[in-house]
Amino acid sequence: MSAASTAPASGAPINRTMITISIMLATIIQAIDGTIANVALPHMQGSLNASSDQITWVLTSFIVAAAIATPLTGWLSDRFGLKNVFLVSIAGFTVASMLCGIAGNLSEIVLARLLQGIFGAALVPLSQSTLLDINPREKHGSAMAVWGMGVMVGPILGPTLGGWLTDAYDWRWCFFINVPIGAAAFFGIWKYIPRTIAKRSIRFDVFGFTALSLAIGALQMLLDRGQSNDWFSSSETWIEAIIVFISLGCFIIHTATRPAGQTFLDYRLLYNRNFVTGLLFIFIVGMVLFATRALMPSMLQGLMQYSAMTAGIVTAPSGLGTMLAMLVVGRMVGKVDLRLILAAGFGLTAISLAWMCTYTIVLSQHDIIWPGIIQGIGMGLVFVPLSAATFATLAPNLRPEGTAIYSLVRNIGSSIGIAMVQALQVANTQKAHAGIVDSLNGGNGPLMGSSYGQSQLGLEALNAEVNRQASMIAYVDNFWLMFILCLLSMPLLLLIAAPKKKLSQEEMEHDQLAAME
Numbered sequence: 070m071s072a073a074s075t076a077p078a079s080g081a082p083i084n085r086t087m088i089t090i091s092i093m094l095a096t097i098i099q100a101i102d103g104t105i106a107n108v109a110l111p112h113m114q115g116s117l118n119a120s121s122d123q124i125t126w127v128l129t130s131f132i133v134a135a136a137i138a139t140p141l142t143g144w145l146s147d148r149f150g151l152k153n154v155f156l157v158s159i160a161g162f163t164v165a166s167m168l169c170g171i172a173g174n175l176s177e178i179v180l181a182r183l184l185q186g187i188f189g190a191a192l193v194p195l196s197q198s199t200l201l202d203i204n205p206r207e208k209h210g211s212a213m214a215v216w217g218m219g220v221m222v223g224p225i226l227g228p229t230l231g232g233w234l235t236d237a238y239d240w241r242w243c244f245f246i247n248v249p250i251g252a253a254a255f256f257g258i259w260k261y262i263p264r265t266i267a268k269r270s271i272r273f274d275v276f277g278f279t280a281l282s283l284a285i286g287a288l289q290m291l292l293d294r295g296q297s298n299d300w301f302s303s304s305e306t307w308i309e310a311i312i313v314f315i316s317l318g319c320f321i322i323h324t325a326t327r328p329a330g331q332t333f334l335d336y337r338l339l340y341n342r343n344f345v346t347g348l349l350f351i352f353i354v355g356m357v358l359f360a361t362r363a364l365m366p367s368m369l370q371g372l373m374q375y376s377a378m379t380a381g382i383v384t385a386p387s388g389l390g391t392m393l394a395m396l397v398v399g400r401m402v403g404k405v406d407l408r409l410i411l412a413a414g415f416g417l418t419a420i421s422l423a424w425m426c427t428y429t430i431v432l433s434q435h436d437i438i439w440p441g442i443i444q445g446i447g448m449g450l451v452f453v454p455l456s457a458a459t460f461a462t463l464a465p466n467l468r469p470e471g472t473a474i475y476s477l478v479r480n481i482g483s484s485i486g487i488a489m490v491q492a493l494q495v496a497n498t499q500k501a502h503a504g505i506v507d508s509l510n511g512g513n514g515p516l517m518g519s520s521y522g523q524s525q526l527g528l529e530a531l532n533a534e535v536n537r538q539a540s541m542i543a544y545v546d547n548f549w550l551m552f553i554l555c556l557l558s559m560p561l562l563l564l565i566a567a568p569k570k571k572l573s574q575e576e577m578e579h580d581q582l583a584a585m586e
Contacts, residue, residue, distance in 0.1 A: 083203050084261045089215060091257025092196040095159045096219040098247045098254070099192040102131070102166070102185060105231035109240035116240065119175045125297070130179045132484070133289045134186025137282045139477045140333070142191040143470025144273060146198075151469065152262045155195055159258060161188030163251030169244035193220060194472035199262070201460055201468055210402020213456040214395040221391050221452065229385065277323055277333030284316035288481070292488040300492065338463070338471055346564045347459025348478045350411075353558045354455070355482025357418065357551050358448055360490045361425075365437075368544050372537060373432065383434050387441030394449025407454040407461075408562045414450030415559050417443055422552035430541045458565050490547045497543035498536075505535050 106113070106127055114124040145154045165184035172178035196219070200212040234242040291309040298306050324332045338344055365384055369375040375383070398410060421444035428436070456475075463471050 083263065085203050087257055087261040088203055089200065089212075091254050091261060092155070092199055093215065093219045094250055094254035094257070095155070095162075095192045096196040096216070098166075098250050099162065099189040100220050101227045101230065102189065102244075102247065105227040105234075105243045106131075106240075109231050109235045109243050112235055112240040113178070117172070117175045117178065123175055125294075126175070126179050127182055129290070129293045130182040131186040132293060132480075133286050134183045135190040136186075136285045136289045136477065136480060138187045138190035139194065139473050139480070140281055140285070141278070142194045142473035143335075144333070145191065146195070146469040148273075150264065151195060151199065152258065152264055154191055155199075155258050155262065156255060158188050158191045158195070159251055159255045162192065163248055163255065165189075166244045166247035166251065170241040191473075194476045195469065197456070197472040197475070198468045201472075202465060206461075207403050209457045209461070210453060211399040213402070214399025214453045217395050217449070217452040217456065218392050221388065221395075221448075226388070274333035277320060280316045280320035280323060281333060284313050284320060285477070285481075287312035287316065289484060292484045295488055296491050296495070334474075335467065335470055338467060338474065341463055343462045343565055344459055344471060346561065347455060348475065349561065350451075350455055350558065351459070351475060351479045352482035353554060354448070354451055355479040356486030356489070357422075357554055358486075359483035360486035360547070361422070361444065361551055363487045364490055364494070364544060364547055365441075369437070372430070372540055372544070383437045384441055386438050387445035390442040390445025391449040391452070392445075394446040395453050398450050398453045402454055402457050407458045408565055410450055410454045411458075411562050411565070412559060414447045414452075414454075415555050415562075417447030417450065419447075419552055419555040419559075421447060422548050422555060425548040426545055426552060428541065428545055428548070430537060490550070493547055493550070494540075494543045497546045498539045501539035501542040502535060505539055509535075 110124050110127065113119070113127060117124070142154070162185055165181050165188055168181035169178055169185065172181055197213075197216050200216050201209060204212040230246075231243050234240075234246065287309045291306055291313065295306055300306055301310075320334075324334055324336055362384075366380050369380040369383065394414075401410060421440040424440040424443070459475060460468060460471060
């Protein structure tokens with residue numbers, strides 16, 4: 070599954086500004102749709118007459134479909150040309166969004182969300198590949214800054230925007246809002262992205278794709294539904310785990326025993342040290358970033374009794390810090406050693422998490438805002454140079470497939486991180502609760518019982534406070550875990566080879582020829 074590039078077949082001039090605006094509109098609506106429906110689920114549940122377990126399929130169907138379809142991006146670009154894939158993807162995503170908005174029952178919206186995930190899967194990797202292709206290598210840092218802001222706006226603005234649309238209008242507007250933005254993106258892509266040369270002789274590796282799809286789909290199902298199924302006490306989780314193990318094993322053996330060019334995954338990507346190291350780091354970033362983002366709203370709303378709007382306001386500065394850092398660091402890439410920028414980013418992220426490790430049940434809004442800003446700046450310093458370093462030494466004709474794998478690994482990392490902290494939150498809360506109760510009893514009889522004649526109301530109030538304290542301890546334990554992951558990942562920066570700051574004439578000509586393949 071090698072991939073074509075976005076270089077124009079006709080040699081026509083490239084309008085970089087309009088291409089960038091068009092593809093980022095597509096990227097933003099896809100990134101937002103991963104989280105925008107989260108806060109609207111209770112409203113959707115009543116409107117669609119679904120149970121609490123059933124309505125979660127609105128989220129699961131989108132995640133699983135996108136995960137399975139993402140690895141197809143490179144092959145589709147080769148087979149049909151990047152522009153055609155972009156147009157079909159944004160058109161299908163926009164139509165599917167409209168179908169979500171007009172859905173009358175659970176089956177209809179789940180089917181529409183499946184279509185959203187399938188068509189939208191290619192938008193993020195194709196936008197990254199396109200920005201790398203239309204910009205010279207010395208401007209890749211700035212290009213990745215723009216792309217990073219588009220990708221990051223989803224988890225930052227999605228829940229807040231979804232809550233406002235649901236409260237002010239209706240949950241259906243969480244999907245209708247995509248229609249005008251999608252139409253604008255479609256027009257810009259159709260008008261400004263040049264045609265590309267499609268390699269129509271490439272054969273599709275059916276077995277490889279099927280094995281990888283089963284592994285990814287089963288893994289996403291396991292991670293997304295594991296908590297509600299009580300993990301491995303459920304037969305469903307065991308079945309999903311067995312499917313992951315067998316399918317992934319078949320895919321690895323199949324890929325390793327077939328010649329290059331005849332497998333779904335072009336394993337020449339794995340020979341590139343920067344690319345492989347970048348995958349490892351983006352996996353860790355996905356775990357730390359999205360796990361922390363998943364913890365904060367539940368802590369603020371469930372433990373601190375913040376409203377959804379207030380929680381969005383106090384967490385928004387984190388996103389602003391990320392965007393500001395991306396704008397600044399985009400100009401630094403190519404002038405400062407990328408490894409130093411990455412080290413600074415991970416260091417700031419670790420500092421913010423260390424601050425969060427000091428949280429108690431009594432917090433001011435400043436205690437939430439400032440660590441969020443520091444973490445946002447740290448992640449901004451990581452995201453841009455990491456993307457630039459990952460693809461700095463990768464051949465342009467491998468970029469579409471490389472960006473698809475990069476996005477897939479980031480999504481898997483975030484899914485694992487979120488599932489991990491949710492499971493630890495439940496387990497550590499129960500453990501902390503038991504510890505607090507034991508300390509209250511103090512060997513003098515069951516204080517939480519009624520043998521001393523305490524009123525039932527007083528016991529309930531005491532138990533509620535114990536639950537709050539235990540939950541806070543569990544949140545702090547999760548922040549400690551994220552902090553340790555940050556520290557452990559920093560020595561791995563030595564594995565990244567620093568790209569050259571300037572290219573020779575021969576290297577620039579090689580890049581141009583490779584992009585035209």
